[in-house]
Amino acid sequence: MNLKLSTPLYIILIFCILLASCKNDQKASSVEKAVSKRGVDEYIIYGTIKNMPDSTRIYRNVNNQPVDSTFLIKEKFEFRGSVEEPTNMVFHTRNFQDGYIFSWVENQDITIYAEKGKLQTAKVSAGKAQGEQQELTKRTDSLDKVYRGIQLMYKMQKVNEKNQDSIRQQQELIKETSEKIMKTFIKDFSDSYVSISLLDVYKASWDKKDIAELYANFSDPIKASTKGKLINDYLTLPQKPEIGDTYVDFELPNTDGNQVSISDTKANYTLVDFWASWCAPCRKENPFLVKTYMAYKNKGFEIVGVSLDKKKSNWIQAIDKDQLPWVNLRDPEGEKSRTALIYKIQSIPYNFLIDNKGTIIAENLRGPQLENKLKELFK
Numbered sequence: 312m313n314l315k316l317s318t319p320l321y322i323i324l325i326f327c328i329l330l331a332s333c334k335n336d337q338k339a340s341s342v343e344k345a346v347s348k349r350g351v352d353e354y355i356i357y358g359t360i361k362n363m364p365d366s367t368r369i370y371r372n373v374n375n376q377p378v379d380s381t382f383l384i385k386e387k388f389e390f391r392g393s394v395e396e397p398t399n400m401v402f403h404t405r406n407f408q409d410g411y412i413f414s415w416v417e418n419q420d421i422t423i424y425a426e427k428g429k430l431q432t433a434k435v436s437a438g439k440a441q442g443e444q445q446e447l448t449k450r451t452d453s454l455d456k457v458y459r460g461i462q463l464m465y466k467m468q469k470v471n472e473k474n475q476d477s478i479r480q481q482q483e484l485i486k487e488t489s490e491k492i493m494k495t496f497i498k499d500f501s502d503s504y505v506s507i508s509l510l511d512v513y514k515a516s517w518d519k520k521d522i523a524e525l526y527a528n529f530s531d532p533i534k535a536s537t538k539g540k541l542i543n544d545y546l547t548l549p550q551k552p553e554i555g556d557t558y559v560d561f562e563l564p565n566t567d568g569n570q571v572s573i574s575d576t577k578a579n580y581t582l583v584d585f586w587a588s589w590c591a592p593c594r595k596e597n598p599f600l601v602k603t604y605m606a607y608k609n610k611g612f613e614i615v616g617v618s619l620d621k622k623k624s625n626w627i628q629a630i631d632k633d634q635l636p637w638v639n640l641r642d643p644e645g646e647k648s649r650t651a652l653i654y655k656i657q658s659i660p661y662n663f664l665i666d667n668k669g670t671i672i673a674e675n676l677r678g679p680q681l682e683n684k685l686k687e688l689f690k
Contacts, residue, residue, distance in 0.1 A: 349391070354416055356390040358402065358423040360430070363409075372401040393418055396536055397440040397504040403430065415440035415505065443505040450492050458485055490517065494525065502530040504538070511538040514545050515655045522546065551655045557669045558583070561650045563617065563640040566627060571640055574669075579611030580688060582681070584662040585651075587619045588629035593660040597633040599678045603685065604637060610689050613637065619645045619659065 349355045358369070360383060367383040371390055381388050388402075394416055402423070403411040410430035412423055417438035425433035435441060461478060464470050470478055493513065497506040507529060514522050526534070526542050533539050549559050562572045573583060584600065586593035604614050614637035620626035626641050642648040646656065654661070663674040664684065676684055 349420060350393075352418050353391060353393045354418045354421060356414075356416065356421045356423065358388040358390075358412075359386055359425070360388070361386055361424075361426045363404075363427040367404060370403050370405070372403070373398060375401075397438070399508065413444075415444055440504050443500055443503050446500075447493075447496050447505060447509075450496060451489065454485055454489055454492070457481065461485075494521065497525050498528065501528045502533055504533065504536060507533050507536055507538045507542070511541055514542055515652055516657060519546070519550065545652055548649065548653050551653060552671055554671050554674060556671055558663065558665050558671050559653050561653075563642050563650070565638065565640055566630065571638065573615055573665075576613050576615055576638060577667075578613035579667050580613070580664060580672075580685070582612070582614045582662055582664050582676070583617060584614055584660065585617045585619065585654075585656055586660050587645075588625040589620070590659050594629070594633065596660050596677060597635065599681075601634060601636070603682050606682075607685050607689065612685060612689075615640060617642060617650065619648070619651065619656075621645045 360367075360369075363383055363386060365382075365384055368380050369383055369388045370380045371378050379390075381390060397415050397417045399413065400416050401411050401413055403409070409428055412425055412430045412433040412435070414421065414423065414435045414437055417440060419438055421438075422436045423433055461481060464478065490513075493509055494517075497510055500506045510522065510525055522542065523546055526539075526546065529539065534543065552558050558573065560572055560574045562570045565571045573581070582600075586597075588594070600614065604612065616630075616635055616637060616639045618626045618629075618639065618641040620629075620641055621643055623641065623643075626639075630639055642650050645651070654663075660677070661674075662676060663671050664676060664681075665671050673684055
């Protein structure tokens with residue numbers, strides 16, 4: 312929320328790019344199927360990747376998690392299994408060096424035809440969900456081209472002081488337009504696993520009222536799906552507290568494994584800082600936080616660090632290396648956690664400052680901004 316949390320625009324666009332990158336062809340039929348029988352509640356994926364050498368390992372990710380792998384033999388690979396509902400899968404070589412193939416998988420025969428170095432333009436023949444994916448791809452294709460053009464400009468260092476405002480306006484327009492396209496798609500396909508998955512991706516980015524209205528239009532089977540249940544749970548969470556509101560308390564384990572609440576911290580002002588060991592901007596910010604903490608801790612300032620690390624050892628190592636002397640908590644559910652959803656955390660580092668009455672008085676204070684705010688408060 313894996314979500315790349317370092318840039319909000321990426322979160323807004325990543326699903327759109329994924330859709331636009333997998334040019335699926337419902338008529339793909341060039342894969343020779345192996346002589347093997349498929350059960351009624353089973354799928355078999357018959358894949359071909361032309362010009363790729365034998366013994367190349369093909370990895371499979373299911374719902375963004377690595378699952379298993381197989382080897383390419385005579386340009387062919389095969390996966391089989393069963394799913395309880397249409398499920399998105401990604402197929403790739405080591406470290407995604409040749410790109411990836413995206414496909415919705417249902418219990419049926421599925422064929423994939425691709426070429427080495429062009430996996431993202433693979434032809435995929437699958438079921439109903441794949442057809443809906445293809446329709447969404449058509450609707451977002453023009454946006455994808457504009458976005459890729461902007462990315463190329465950044466890569467070639469063609470963004471400068473003269474055109475940066477224009478580029479930012481284009482990025483904002485892409486964000487707004489993509490949101491409209493996707494919301495329209497969800498309305499048009501209210502009995503779709505693609506739609507419910509799309510809504511799940513953006514539930515923390517879009518207005519909660521819009522999420523509720525879109526969710527209400529789904530059919531009962533879709534609401535009962537895995538993603539449907541996640542959205543329903545999200546809708547029961549408290550609204551994100553804004554500046555001037557009382558913060559929503561939460562309890563998480565500290566480095567010793569003991570449960571600690573934000574309310575357990577008694578200070579005149581407390582900074583709740585969300586970060587992770589893998590977040591480069593967070594690690595870069597930590598020395599400034601340590602310096603500020605040491606300057607104001609005796610005046611009644613406290614910090615509670617909340618890590619979104621899923622692996623405890625990485626979190627502990629980062630605390631030791633960066634020498635973080637304050638209360639440190641970890642949410643093992645990462646960016647998909649209840650806490651992250653309540654505060655609609657789309658990127659880290661993210662923080663908010665509360666007073667001794669529990670009122671949020673500022674958020675996203677970085678470097679000099681935090682120090683200046685504390686100077687003002689403690690003068």
